[in-house]
Amino acid sequence: MQITSEALERAIEELARLPGTGRKSAQRIAIHLLKQSEERVLTLAETLIQLKKSVSRCSVCGTITDRDPCPICNNPKRVNGTICVVEEFQDVYIIEKTNEFRGRYHVLGGIISPLENIGPDDIRIKELLTRLNSEEEDIQEVILALNPDAEGEATSYYINKLLLNYDVRVTRIAYGIPMGTELEFIDEATLSRAFASRTAF
Incomplete structure (x- = not known):
């Protein structure tokens, strides 16, 4: 050509x-x-x-921002004591669109992935522990909102194990069947997760 x-x-x-x-x-x-x-x-x-x-990273939560700290960390109306841990800053935008979560965030900047040589020291886990030790935030709950794939599960497990040493409640977002979806179109892994994560009616 x-x-x-x-x-x-x-x-x-x-x-x-x-x-x-x-x-x-x-x-x-x-x-x-x-x-x-x-x-x-x-x-x-x-x-x-x-x-x-x-655009840079917020020194507190790790999301992208024009100002440091970011508007979420700097907002006095946000609920103190609850941190939602996500993989990347775009996850913050997705959760914010729902208007369901009023706490604060912690962006890991990746997940543990041995195949890609990404270990716990390569993501922002130490910064999360620093926030838990800080008296300024008085964190009582950590919500793990990582993707339900193998790496996300491994990272969630690792963080949960670390947080056993802290006086903090660790929860995770529910995974399962999306609203408006018929059972015949659900894959086996999602259906299994839905049964495992079932709650009282």
């Missing part, structure tokens, strides 16, 4: 590195950007540069 524009080819290659973006999608995006005004493309470029420069 004869390449007519090296700049376009480089743009396609870089865009194809984005998660969930194959070469065809990257090509469509690059061509779309070419059709936009220079002002529009510069605005997008400046926004991406500003994103990289101004």
